[in-house]
Amino acid sequence: MNEKIEFEKSSGNVFKDLGLPNANKLLLKAELGYEIFRILEERGLNQTEASKVLGVKRPEISRLKGGKFNHYSVERLLTFLDRLSCEVSIHIRPPSGEAERVIAL
Secondary structure (H helix, E strand, C coil): CCCCCCCCCCCCCHHHHCCCCCHHHHHHHHHHHHHHHHHHHHCCCCHHHHHHHHCCCHHHHHHHHCCCHHHCCHHHHHHHHHHCCCCCEEEECCCCCCCCEEEEC
């Protein structure tokens, strides 16, 4: 097995690697959605309980658990995290090398 396997190193953003538009936004939504899903699972909430906590109807919980985060705005996903009592921080790194800013929500 001396056969060389060709591969391409990932940029760290699968959406960018696939050439999708708005790749950074898609990655952000996926990361936020994953955290929401992880917290719901960690807390052992069923769909009815989760829908009450997040303030949505049960089908929305199925959509979230199905990974269909593109149906939600970033703001809506941040609202869900807030309803789960999460503290969210946004780190802003200017390209010029200025100091990073942190915004806590």
